[in-house]
Amino acid sequence: xxxxxxxxxxxxxxxxxxxxxxxxxxxxxxxxxxxxxxxxxxxxxxxxxxxxxxxxxxxxxxxxxxxxxxxxxxxxxxxxxxxxxxxxxxxxxxxxxxxxxxxxxxxxxxxxxxxxxxxxxxxxxxxxxxxxxxxxxxxxxxxxxxxxxxxxxxxxxxxxxxxxxxxxxxxxxxxxxxxxxxxxxxxxxxxxxxxxxxxxxxxxxxxxxxxxxxxxxxxxxxxxxxxxxxxxxxxxxxxxxxxxxxxxxxxxxxxxxxxxxxxxxxxxxxxxxxxxxxxxxxxxxxxxxxxxxxxxxxxxxxxxxxxxxxxxxxxxxxxxxxxxxxxxxxxxxxxxxxxxxxxxxxxxxxxxxxxxxxxxxxxxxxxxxxxxxxxxxxxxxxxxxxxxxxxxxxxxxxxxxxxxxxxxxxxxxxxxxxxxxxxxxxxxxxxxxxxxxxxxxxxxxxxxxxxxxxxxxxxxxxxxxxxxxxxxxxxxxxxxxxxxxx
Amino acid sequence: xxxxxxxxxxxxxxxxxxxxxxxxxxxxxxxxxxxxxxxxxxxxxxxxxxxxxxxxxxxxxxxxxxxxxxxxxxxxxxxxxxxxxxxxxxxxxxxxxxxxxxxxxxxxxxxxxxxxxxxxxxxxxxxxxxxxxxxxxxxxxxxxxxxxxxxxxxxxxxxxxxxxxxxxxxxxxxxxxxxxxxxxxxxxxxxxxxxxxxxxxxxxxxxxxxxxxxxxxxxxxxxxxxxxxxxxxxxxxxxxxxxxxxxxxxxxxxxxxxxxxxxxxxxxxxxxxxxxxxxxxxxxxxxxxxxxxxxxxxxxxxxxxxxxxxxxxxxxxxxxxxxxxxxxxxxxxxxxxxxxxxxxxxxxxxxxxxxxxxxxxxxxxxxxxxxxxxxxxxxxxxxxxxxxxxxxxxxxxxxxxxxxxxxxxxxxxxxxxxxxxxxxxxxxxxxxxxxxxxxxxxxxxxxxxxxxxxxxxxxxxxxxxxxxxxxxxxxxxxxxxxxxxx
Numbered sequence: 001x002x003x004x005x006x007x008x009x010x011x012x013x014x015x016x017x018x019x020x021x022x023x024x025x026x027x028x029x030x031x032x033x034x035x036x037x038x039x040x041x042x043x044x045x046x047x048x049x050x051x052x053x054x055x056x057x058x059x060x061x062x063x064x065x066x067x068x069x070x071x072x073x074x075x076x077x078x079x080x081x082x083x084x085x086x087x088x089x090x091x092x093x094x095x096x097x098x099x100x101x102x103x104x105x106x107x108x109x110x111x112x113x114x115x116x117x118x119x120x121x122x123x124x125x126x127x128x129x130x131x132x133x134x135x136x137x138x139x140x141x142x143x144x145x146x147x148x149x150x151x152x153x154x155x156x157x158x159x160x161x162x163x164x165x166x167x168x169x170x171x172x173x174x175x176x177x178x179x180x181x182x183x184x185x186x187x188x189x190x191x192x193x194x195x196x197x198x199x200x201x202x203x204x205x206x207x208x209x210x211x212x213x214x215x216x217x218x219x220x221x222x223x224x225x226x227x228x229x230x231x232x233x234x235x236x237x238x239x240x241x242x243x244x245x246x247x248x249x250x251x252x253x254x255x256x257x258x259x260x261x262x263x264x265x266x267x268x269x270x271x272x273x274x275x276x277x278x279x280x281x282x283x284x285x286x287x288x289x290x291x292x293x294x295x296x297x298x299x300x301x302x303x304x305x306x307x308x309x310x311x312x313x314x315x316x317x318x319x320x321x322x323x324x325x326x327x328x329x330x331x332x333x334x335x336x337x338x339x340x341x342x343x344x345x346x347x348x349x350x351x352x353x354x355x356x357x358x359x360x361x362x363x364x365x366x367x368x369x370x371x372x373x374x375x376x377x378x379x380x381x382x383x384x385x386x387x388x389x390x391x392x393x394x395x396x397x398x399x400x401x402x403x404x405x406x407x408x409x410x411x412x413x414x415x416x417x418x419x420x421x422x423x424x425x426x427x428x429x430x431x432x433x434x435x436x437x438x439x440x441x442x443x444x445x446x447x448x449x450x451x452x453x454x455x456x457x458x459x460x461x462x463x464x465x466x467x468x469x470x471x472x473x474x475x476x477x478x479x480x481x482x483x484x485x486x
Numbered sequence: 487x488x489x490x491x492x493x494x495x496x497x498x499x500x501x502x503x504x505x506x507x508x509x510x511x512x513x514x515x516x517x518x519x520x521x522x523x524x525x526x527x528x529x530x531x532x533x534x535x536x537x538x539x540x541x542x543x544x545x546x547x548x549x550x551x552x553x554x555x556x557x558x559x560x561x562x563x564x565x566x567x568x569x570x571x572x573x574x575x576x577x578x579x580x581x582x583x584x585x586x587x588x589x590x591x592x593x594x595x596x597x598x599x600x601x602x603x604x605x606x607x608x609x610x611x612x613x614x615x616x617x618x619x620x621x622x623x624x625x626x627x628x629x630x631x632x633x634x635x636x637x638x639x640x641x642x643x644x645x646x647x648x649x650x651x652x653x654x655x656x657x658x659x660x661x662x663x664x665x666x667x668x669x670x671x672x673x674x675x676x677x678x679x680x681x682x683x684x685x686x687x688x689x690x691x692x693x694x695x696x697x698x699x700x701x702x703x704x705x706x707x708x709x710x711x712x713x714x715x716x717x718x719x720x721x722x723x724x725x726x727x728x729x730x731x732x733x734x735x736x737x738x739x740x741x742x743x744x745x746x747x748x749x750x751x752x753x754x755x756x757x758x759x760x761x762x763x764x765x766x767x768x769x770x771x772x773x774x775x776x777x778x779x780x781x782x783x784x785x786x787x788x789x790x791x792x793x794x795x796x797x798x799x800x801x802x803x804x805x806x807x808x809x810x811x812x813x814x815x816x817x818x819x820x821x822x823x824x825x826x827x828x829x830x831x832x833x834x835x836x837x838x839x840x841x842x843x844x845x846x847x848x849x850x851x852x853x854x855x856x857x858x859x860x861x862x863x864x865x866x867x868x869x870x871x872x873x874x875x876x877x878x879x880x881x882x883x884x885x886x887x888x889x890x891x892x893x894x895x896x897x898x899x900x901x902x903x904x905x906x907x908x909x910x911x912x913x914x915x916x917x918x919x920x921x922x923x924x925x926x927x928x929x930x931x932x933x934x935x936x937x938x939x940x941x942x943x944x945x946x947x948x949x950x951x952x953x954x955x956x957x958x959x960x961x962x963x964x965x966x967x968x969x970x971x972x
Contacts, residue, residue, distance in 0.1 A: 068566075212496075
C-alpha cells in the first residue's frame with residue numbers, strides 16, 4: 001500500500017530534520033521519573049518561576065487589573081491595588097481598542113512600541129523608531145519570522161555560534177536552510193574568534209552555500225559570556241564586508257553577573273562606528289520578558305527592532321506578522337512595564353527596586369556558587385557565567401566511560417547525564433543538543449535553583465561525579481596522563 | 487552591485503507570495519483615514535471586544551487572580567472577587583509549575599488538556615485523550631503547525647473552500663505548497679458540493695499535484711453556513727476514499743444563530759460512521775477562545791485534537807510544538823474556563839449565564855439585522871449567517887462601475903469597498919481577498935457592531951449603495967436585464 005499523508009514517510013523532511021534537545025531524551029526521562037514519584041531538580045530549562053523565582057509584584061498588579069478591568073470602577077479596588085498600579089492599568093487599557101480581549105495591530109500596540117523605542121534611545125543614545133519595532137509572542141517567534149524571510153532553501157546559510165541555543169538549528173532546519181557553525185573559544189571564556197568565523201564561511205562557500213546571515217547571541221545562550229565592545233566591532237565590520245544580515249539575540253541583556261564587562265548592544269556599537277556602516281549594516285535585535293529578573297516565560301512576550309532594513313522588505317516582514325494576526329496582548333503590557341518600570345517617587349518604586357535587586361543579586365551569587373561547585377569536581381572545568389542564566393561545564397570523561405556509553409548506544413555525555421538524573425534527580429541537557437567540538441563533552445545547567453538549595457545540589461552533583469569517576473577512571477589512565485604531561 | 491540579503495529581490499519567494507487581505511489595502515486606508523480624524527466603523531476583522539462586546543466577568547476574575555496570585559492570601563480578596571473565582575484560580579494555579587510566569591509543557595498544561603478532553607467526550611459521546619490534545623497560541627498557529635507537517639513542496643496540494651479564510655492561502659504559500667480551491671455553492675447557502683470537490687481534485691491531479699489534505703471550515707469562515715450531518719458524512723467518506731487528511735476548522739462551533747442546523751463536529755460524525763473509517767480517517771480539529779460569546783481574541787488561546795494520526799507522526803508534530811517552547815499560559819487558563827464554565831449552584835453561575843446568553847441572543851438578532859439590511863439594498867443579495875460572525879453579500883456591480891474600477895486599476899469590489907469606506911467610514915474586506923468565482927463580486931462584514939448601532943450602519947450602507955448604483959447604473963442596463971429575463 002502506498003503511504004498516506006501524515007504517515008511518517010510522508011512527513012515534511014524539514015520537520016523530521018529539526019531537533020530540539022532541551023525537551024529531548026533527558027527531559028522525557030526526567031518526566032517519566034517524576035511521574036514515578038522521584039523528586040526531579042529541573043536544571044534543563046531556563047524557567048525561573050518554575051524553580052521558585054517570585055514574579056515582580058507591580059507588573060502582575062497592572063496586568064491583573066487590565067484583565068479584570070471592571071475592578072477599576074470598584075470603590076474597594078484601592079484595598080488590594082496601589083494607586084500607581086491602577087493608573088498604569090488605565091494607561092495601558094487606553095492604548096488598546098477593546099482591552100486585552102481585542103486583537104492589537106499585528107505589530108503590537110503602538111503605545112507600547114513607543115515606550116520600547118524610548119528605552120532603546122535612552123540605552124544607546126541613538127534614535128529608535130516605533131514603526132521599526134514589532135512586538136511578538138516572545139523572542140523565539142520573532143527569530144523564526146526573520147529567518148523565514150531570509151532563508152529560501154538549502155543554498156542559504158546562516159552562521160550560528162556553537163555551542164548554540166537549539167532554537168536556531170531547529171528553525172533553520174524547519175525552513176530548509178543550512179546552518180553554518182562557528183565555534184566559540186572555550187579557553188577564552190567562550191569568546192568569538194573572527195578567524196574561526198572566516199574559516200567557517202570559507203568552508204561553507206566551498207560547499208556552494210551562500211552565507212546570508214550571522215546570528216550573534218549576547219550575552220551567550222547558553223555559554224553566558226558577555227561580548228566586549230572590541231569583539232562586537234570586529235563582528236559588525238566583518239558582517240558588513242561580507243554582506244551578512246545580523247540577527248542579534250540580546251534577550252539576556254538584563255542578566256549580567258559581573259561589572260567588568262557590562263552589556264553593550266550591537267545597535268549602539270554599530271551607531272558608534274558611524275557611516276557608512278551605521279547606515280548600511282542590516283541588524284535585527286531581539287528582546288523578551290522571559291529572562292532577566294522578570295522571568296515571565298509563560299506570558300510569551302518579546303519584540304524585535306529592525307535597523308537598516310529596506311522599506312519594501314520591512315513591509316514583507318510585517319505582512320508575515322499580519323498572518324499571525326496579533327501577538328498576545330497581556331504580554332505586550334508586560335513588555336511596556338518592563339521598559340517603563342516604576343520611577344522614583346511612585347508608590348511602588350521601593351518595592352519594585354527591592355524585588356528586582358534581590359533577584360539579580362541572588363542570581364549573581366548563584367552564578368558564582370555553581371561555577372565554583374563545578375570547578376570543585378574531578379575532571380570538570382567551567383567558565384564563569386558572566387551573564388544569561390546557564391552554566392556549561394566541560395566534563396573530561398575517562399576512556400572507560402566512553403566505552404560504556406558506546407555499549408549503551410549513547411553519546412558519552414548523554415550517558416553521563418542520564419546516570420546523573422537516575423542517581424540524583426538532577427535534570428540537565430547534555431552537550432550534543434547544542435553542538436561541541438569532536439571529542440569534547442559538556443552539560444548545561446541553569447543557575448536558577450533557589451539560592452538556599454544550591455549548596456545541596458552542588459554537593460549532590462559532586463558526590464555523583466566523584467563516584468562516576470571512581471567507577472570509570474582507571475589508575476592506568478591516570479598514570480598515562482601523568483606520563484603524557486611530563 | 488549584486489543584491490544583499492533582505493533586499494526585496496532576495497526575500498524568500500514564499501513570503502512574497504503569501505497574501506493577507508484582511509489587513510490589506512482596505513485596512514491600511516481605513517487606518518489612514520482614522521489617523522486623519524475620520525470615524526471608522528471597523529467591520530473588517532472579527533474582533534468582538536474592539537466593537538464593544540464586553541468580556542465575560544468570571545473568566546477575567548479567575549485569570550486576574552492567577553496573575554496577581556499574591557492576592558489569594560489577602561484577607562480583603564473576597565471584597566473584589568467571588569469565592570468560586572478564588573477557588574478556580576487556585577485550581578488552575580495548582581496545575582502550573584510556577585504560576586503563569588513559568589513555561590508549561592509544550593503541549594499545554596496537562597490539567598487543562600484533561601478538561602478539554604472531558605468536554606469533547608460530553609459533546610460527541612466518544613472518548614477523547616488528553617495526550618492527543620495540544621494547546622496552542624490560538625487556532626491560526628495550530629493550523630500552521632499541522633500544514634507545515636503535511637506540506638513538503640509545490641507538488642503537495644491542500645483543498646481549501648473558496649471563498650476562504652485567508653489564513654489558509656497565506657499559510658500554504660508560506661510553506662511552499664499548492665492551494666487546491668473548491669468552490670462553495672452560494673445559491674445553496676454556501677453548501678459544500680462533493681462534485682465540485684471531485685472536479686477540483688481531478689484538475690489538480692492533471693497538473694501533477696498530489697492532493698494531501700482537505701480543509702473544512704464549519705461553521706463557515708466567513709460564509710457562515712453550518713454543514714449538515716449528511717454533507718459532513720459525504721465529505722468524510724470522500725476524504726477516506728482519496729486518502730486525504732482532514733483539518734477541521736471548528737472555531738465557530740459556539741456561534742450558532744438558528745436552531746434548524748445545530749453544529750455537529752466532524753469527529754462525532756466520523757465516530758458515528760463506525761469502522762473502518764472511524765479508525766482510519768486522519769482528522770485534526772481546531773478550536774479557540776477568540777470566537778463565540780467569549781471573543782477573547784487578544785489572549786491568543788486555542789487547541790487541536792488529533793484523531794487517527796500515527797504515533798510516530800504525533801511525535802513529530804509535538805517536536806515542532808516543543809520548538810515553540812510553550813503556548814502562553816494565561817490563555818490556557820481561558821481555554822480551561824471555556825470548556826469548564828461555572829455550573830448550576832456556583833455563585834457566579836447566574837451572572838455567567840446571563841452574560842453569555844445576552845451576547846449570543848444579541849448576535850443572533852444582529853445576524854438577522856445585517857442579512858436583512860443587505861438584502862434590502864439594490865443589487866445586493868446575501869445568505870443568512872447561520873453561524874460564525876460574518877455576512878458575505880454578493881454585489882451585482884453594473885458594467886459602468888466595472889469600467890470605472892478598471893480605469894482606477896482596482897478590482898471592481900475593491901473599488902466599491904474603497905468608495906464605501908471614504909463615504910461612510912464603514913471598513914469591510916472586498917471579495918478578492920477570499921477568492922470568488924470569475925465575474926462575481928462580494929464584500930465581507932462582521933455582524934459584530936453593537937446592536938443599537940446596527941440600524942444606523944445598515945441605513946448608511948443602503949444610502950451609499952443606492953447612490954453608487956444611481957451613479958453607475960445605466961437605464962439601458964436595466965432595460966437589457968428586463969429583456970434578457972423575458
